[in-house]
Amino acid sequence: MRIRPPATRPPAIRPLTSRLASAALGPVTAGFGLAVGHLVAAATTPATSPLLVVGATVIDRTPTSLKEWAIAHLGSHDKTVLVGSVLLVVLAVSTLVGPLARRRPIAGVLLLAALALVAGGCALRRPGATYADLLPSLVAGVAAVASLLAIRALVRRARPGGTDPSRRVALLTLGTTAVGAAAVGLTGRWLAGYRSRDETFALPRPTDPAGAFPAGLDRTVPGITPLRTRAADLYRVDTRLDVPVVSAADWSLTVDGQVDHPFTLSLDELLAMPLIERDITLTCVSNSVGGPYVGAGRWLGVRLTDLLHRAGVQEGADQILSSDVDGMTISTPLRLASDGRDSMVAVGFNGAPLPRAHGFPARLLVPGLYGFIGATKWLRRMTLTTYAAQDAYWTKRGWATNAPIRISSRIDTPRPLATVDAGETVVGGVAWAQESGGVTRVEVSVDGGRWQAARLGPSVGDDYWRQWFWRWPARPGVHTLACRVVDGAGQVQTAVRATPFPSGASGIHTIQVSVR
The missing domain is CATH 3.90.420.10 (Oxidoreductase, molybdopterin-binding domain)
Incomplete structure (x- = not known):
């Protein structure tokens, strides 16, 4: 009868586990340091958080064309994407900490310290910065180095045996540190949000009040931008x-x-x-x-x-x-x-x-x-x-020093690439002409045809936008809608396209819709 040897873990798993733990050591310790630094900044000056000061420096050094691309394509998510990208770069660089620390512990310590110094240098470059703004970055560096040395010491004290406790301790310690980093980071985020909540108090009454605010087309034209923005x-x-x-x-x-x-x-x-x-x-x-x-x-x-x-x-x-x-x-x-x-x-x-x-x-x-x-x-x-x-x-950065708002108009409804039923369809939106007598007319064109006058909503003054709508007898097919505004001086919104840089965009807003 053949006796099978006791089941053992495949030899390849131990080196793999060791390599994974080594690669994770840097991101976990760097992440812990960033979380602690963010918490300190939240309690003092949120803008000095290591991630934010590096992100702000990136914004300052980013070419104008790339900034405009980010705003146009990412919208309000551009800042989230930037901070996330900075975090990923820091964590990627920190993957070198583990392999360096295995050979020479001081090398891993120096790399984490260098990352903290980069953040500290960015903090000092902020307008009006003081040496106190270095505190979150310095604390982040100390926390990262301390967690690195602590994890290393715990793993070294583990006794080797049949169940390979040194690797088990490494993974357990790394996991615990990662969870702690997440908890500290979330606490910092909550604290920053709590401190930045809006203050409320009773405002004095104006000595020169505005007139009665009219009712807009908000209810009569579904999908149109409200006359007053919340x-x-x-x-x-x-x-x-x-x-x-x-x-x-x-x-x-x-x-x-x-x-x-x-x-x-x-x-x-x-x-x-x-x-x-x-x-x-x-x-x-x-x-x-x-x-x-x-x-x-x-x-x-x-x-x-x-x-x-x-x-x-x-x-x-x-x-x-x-x-x-x-x-x-x-x-x-x-x-x-x-x-x-x-x-x-x-x-x-x-x-x-x-x-x-x-x-x-x-x-x-x-x-x-x-x-x-x-x-x-x-x-x-x-x-x-x-x-x-x-x-x-x-x-x-090359932007204009004199930049009056260009007259412009926008189609809010129907939405671009929408599908609508044949028959009467309401086309509506807003227009503004602040520097030249306000909005006096808005016109709509279908498929490049003649411009037809839309009906205007109530006027709130020359410095305010104006709602408009037009009843379109829509026929089946794919159609292009366009709108333009005419101001109080008789100036017609230009069709010449210009990018926002350096003094504002121009051109005619057009959308395509399908009619079934």
């Missing part, structure tokens, strides 16, 4: 990967530079000034023809000219260089900001304080200008200067 639906496009945590009690606004009387105001002092209330459409220069980065609502704020008159602007100044709470700069032409339009330092939107994501506690708002030259969020300082003396963030 705060939760207002687009957000900026260079930040976080939302600044700014306390209303600690915030202040400084007006300085080429002025006779520089001054600083607290939020209470700003709110004590005369407030105006205006209905204004806000548009991002990155908005492509027919794009989503436009919204409209009722804004409350202090007239910009009241602040400028108080400061006493000196002759020769031609630029308002505004800075946010972290030193991000935007340039606004002084001539346009003070030419009689309702420019303001806004503190409220649709009857409530500004949401944090949209500039709490105060932001600059210049009607008729794209946001990148007239809508600084999280405003902290306005410096009167000249374009010859100082360049703002976007100016350094």
Whole structure:
């Protein structure tokens, strides 16, 4: 009778397990360090999280064409994709830690320390950075190195035996560390979210209120953009990967530079000034023809000219260089900001304080200008200067210094590539013409045919968009719909296509639909 030998694990499994554990050692320890660093940043300054400071540096170094591609194709997910990509790169580089540490432990330690130093260097490059901003990156490095050494020590103390406990300890320790990293990271994310929740308080009543807001076409034309944008639906496009945590009690606004009387105001002092209330459409220069980065609502704020008159602007100044709470700069032409339009330092939107994501506690708002030259969020300082003396963030990157919002229109319904039934179909959307007398006419064309006048919704003012609709006797087949706007000066929306860079997109919005 033949006796079988005891069942044993195939020899190939042990080396494979060892290689997997070695490869996982770096990502697990680096991930633990990143999680701890993120938690520290969430408790202090969220923008200094190691992942976020590296991501912000990537944004600053990314070519304009690639940024515009990301905004156009990824939309509001562009920041998530960027942070995820940075995380993947860090974890990929850290896979070298395990093999290095097996031969020379100091080599693995140095690689983790180098990753932390890269994050620390990025933190110090932030506008207005201080040495305190290094703390999350330094703590991340210490946590990563400490976890590496601890895992190594535990595995070395394991006694070899028939069940191969050293590998079992390695896998168990790595798994426990990975779970701990996830728990710490989620805690940091929750804390950052908790600290960045919106502050609510009663806003003063405006001394110069807006008129009664009309009822729009929201209910009568299904699928059309609402006449007033909810705060939760207002687009957000900026260079930040976080939302600044700014306390209303600690915030202040400084007006300085080429002025006779520089001054600083607290939020209470700003709110004590005369407030105006205006209905204004806000548009991002990155908005492509027919794009989503436009919204409209009722804004409350202090007239910009009241602040400028108080400061006493000196002759020769031609630029308002505004800075946010972290030193991000935007340039606004002084001539346009003070030419009689309702420019303001806004503190409220649709009857409530500004949401944090949209500039709490105060932001600059210049009607008729794209946001990148007239809508600084999280405003902290306005410096009167000249374009010859100082360049703002976007100016350094080749964007225009004078960028009025181009007249434009958009089809909201039916949706692109939709299938509709033959017969009467309502085509509707919004149009805006802020710099030239508002919207006076919107026209629709089918398959390149003659332009036909659409019906307009109620007017809320020249600085506000206008809803429109047209009843189309749709026939079976595939059709192309197009729309264009005519402004108060008789100017017809141009069909010449232009990209958002450097001063805003142009062209005619067209969509294709199928009729059955």
